[in-house]
Amino acid sequence: MIKLPASIRYLALLAALLLSVVIALTLLPADMTTDDGPIVSDISESELIARGEYLTTAGNCVSCHTAPGGEFMAGGLPFETPFGRVYSTNISPDTETGIGNWTEWEFLNSLRHGVRPNGEHLYPVFPYTTYTKVLNEDIAAMFAYLKSIPAVRQAPSENALRFPFNQRALLGFWKALFFDSGAFESDPAQSEQLNRGAYLVEALSHCSACHTPRNSLGAQRSHLAMSGGEYLDRVADGNYYPWSAPNLTSSARGLGLWSQQDVEDYLKTTRNDFIESYGPMNEVILNSTAHLSEGDIASIAMYLKSLPAVDEAAAVEPDSQIMGRGRTVYNLHCGTCHLPTGQGDSKMAPRLNGGSLVVQSDNPASMINAILYGPQLPLHGLSQKWREPMKEFQYLLDDEEVAAAASYIRNSWGNSAGLITTDQVARQR
Numbered sequence: 401m402i403k404l405p406a407s408i409r410y411l412a413l414l415a416a417l418l419l420s421v422v423i424a425l426t427l428l429p430a431d432m433t434t435d436d437g438p439i440v441s442d443i444s445e446s447e448l449i450a451r452g453e454y455l456t457t458a459g460n461c462v463s464c465h466t467a468p469g470g471e472f473m474a475g476g477l478p479f480e481t482p483f484g485r486v487y488s489t490n491i492s493p494d495t496e497t498g499i500g501n502w503t504e505w506e507f508l509n510s511l512r513h514g515v516r517p518n519g520e521h522l523y524p525v526f527p528y529t530t531y532t533k534v535l536n537e538d539i540a541a542m543f544a545y546l547k548s549i550p551a552v553r554q555a556p557s558e559n560a561l562r563f564p565f566n567q568r569a570l571l572g573f574w575k576a577l578f579f580d581s582g583a584f585e586s587d588p589a590q591s592e593q594l595n596r597g598a599y600l601v602e603a604l605s606h607c608s609a610c611h612t613p614r615n616s617l618g619a620q621r622s623h624l625a626m627s628g629g630e631y632l633d634r635v636a637d638g639n640y641y642p643w644s645a646p647n648l649t650s651s652a653r654g655l656g657l658w659s660q661q662d663v664e665d666y667l668k669t670t671r672n673d674f675i676e677s678y679g680p681m682n683e684v685i686l687n688s689t690a691h692l693s694e695g696d697i698a699s700i701a702m703y704l705k706s707l708p709a710v711d712e713a714a715a716v717e718p719d720s721q722i723m724g725r726g727r728t729v730y731n732l733h734c735g736t737c738h739l740p741t742g743q744g745d746s747k748m749a750p751r752l753n754g755g756s757l758v759v760q761s762d763n764p765a766s767m768i769n770a771i772l773y774g775p776q777l778p779l780h781g782l783s784q785k786w787r788e789p790m791k792e793f794q795y796l797l798d799d800e801e802v803a804a805a806a807s808y809i810r811n812s813w814g815n816s817a818g819l820i821t822t823d824q825v826a827r828q829r
């Protein structure tokens with residue numbers, strides 16, 4: 401028999417120990433709340449449904465559970481993750497393919513603990529890591545509402561995840577490491593309005609699902625909460641690329657740039673004095689925040705403005721050659737609308753000097769997407785804001801030109817957001 405050196409034997413023992421911990425954790429029965437009788441009974445059924453509809457809108461379930469052109473809440477929307485593709489499920493009240501046979505408590509368990517009625521773990525693409533905080537009576541109202549919408553028979557699509565990520569049991573391990581379940585608890589030291597804002601943002605609106613950075617196993621890095629995240633989503637031409645969701649803490653390059661009123665205007669109407677929304681935020685606003693009451697929007701904005709600053713990393717300044725090159729590209733292709741001063745024009749284009757969080761962000765993915773594919777405008781009933789839309793530059797400018805123009809914008813007119821490299825542009829094509 402071969403005698404292994406002590407260090408290897410030690411490592412093998414450690415690996416075996418670790419493996420048994422993993423196995424033990426994945427075999428652990430899923431955390432569930434047991435059925436404890438009806439959750440709310442003091443309001444009428446129609447009031448309960450109306451409340452549920454409002455909360456379902458605040459949670460923006462529709463953006464993920466209704467496919468473009470598909471039936472309401474019937475699922476089937478694909479989500480591209482670093483681990484493969486996951487489809488949203490049918491949450492209409494169909495008894496075979498939806499949640500028609502679920503009890504209120506089974507529904508509660510899916511949101512609070514990320515488990516199905518049969519005990520299977522759910523993938524955290526479904527943001528139960530934040531919905532876990534939704535209060536029982538609000539979950540019951542959402543359930544009453546979802547039971548009241550038309551049932552659609554549509555079987556869920558098969559996920560396409562790579563091994564081992566296609567093993568739902570492994571999520572038990574993931575949850576043990578990264579998931580704390582439990583309803584929101586208000587902070588008695590804070591005002592009612594701030595607590596309401598915290599509840600809406602942290603529990604229902606799940607802004608953190610996109611705006612908080614994640615580790616390599618897809619879990620949110622809580623000490624960097626809301627300081628900017630990245631995930632895969634569609635660009636204007638329908639393909640999937642990384643998007644950066646900017647810093648929503650009060651950093652000088654994050655939400656510190658906007659007043660509470662700017663945040664309210666943006667979440668209510670897609671517009672404020674600086675910019676108009678584009679890309680993934682269009683749906684967040686038009687399907688969700690635009691429908692919330694003035695009071696709730698004010699609470700959300702107040703809470704966001706109260707988040708302590710998590711600052712960006714120090715920026716690398718571009719050299720004078722890149723700045724010169726960038727100025728030429730900018731003045732030729734961008735300055736006609738955004739103006740050579742970067743100040744924008746109320747009819748032609750938004751300002752790019754201080755005000756757009758996308759421009760100030762450490763991670764330039766979303767800024768580059770706007771340039772390469774054109775910023776996709778929100779489709780709403782408001783009068784058109786701009787004389788003509790910004791076109792895509794993916795065929796007109798090469799990586800080096802886009803990098804130079806973007807670096808120039810990020811380091812002119814008082815901006816100091818740092819260099820963008822050719823590689824960072826190439827990554828977005």
Ligand code: HEC
Pocket residue numbers: 456459460461462463464465479486487488489490491499507510511516521522523524525526527531542
């Ligand atoms: C970011 C996208 C996203 C949002 C927002 C979202 N879901 Fe989902 N949901 C999913 C995905 C993807 C799955 C499938 C997860 C899986 O297969 O493990 C899912 C699964 C579910 C399930 C489990 C269904 C089953 O058959 O096991 C329920 C229930 C559910 N969602 C309800 C909701 C409700 C209610 C809301 C709004 C409060 C909501 N979801 C918002 C993406 C989302």
Ligand code: HEC
Pocket residue numbers: 605606607608609610611643644645646648666667675676677678679680681682684689704755756757758759766
């Ligand atoms: C599905 C992912 C996603 C969710 C959920 C989300 N965001 Fe965003 N957000 C983005 C992305 C990506 C950007 C940058 C590109 C864009 O504007 O679409 C962004 C940009 C922003 C900006 C800066 C806009 C600009 O152009 O400077 C603000 C402010 C913002 N989000 C607030 C919120 C708030 C508040 C919530 C929760 C109510 C939220 N977001 C939820 C993905 C998301």
Ligand code: HEC
Pocket residue numbers: 675676677678730733734735736737738748749750756757758759767770771775776777778786788789790791793805806809
């Ligand atoms: C025809 C006029 C026009 C030209 C030319 C143009 N843009 Fe734009 N740009 C716009 C408009 C309009 C928007 C706002 C889109 C919206 O409403 O979301 C915009 C938005 C942007 C944004 C997103 C800002 C934010 O946070 O919302 C960036 C970045 C940007 N442009 C950069 C550029 C660059 C770089 C060029 C040149 C390569 C350029 N633009 C050329 C009109 C133009």
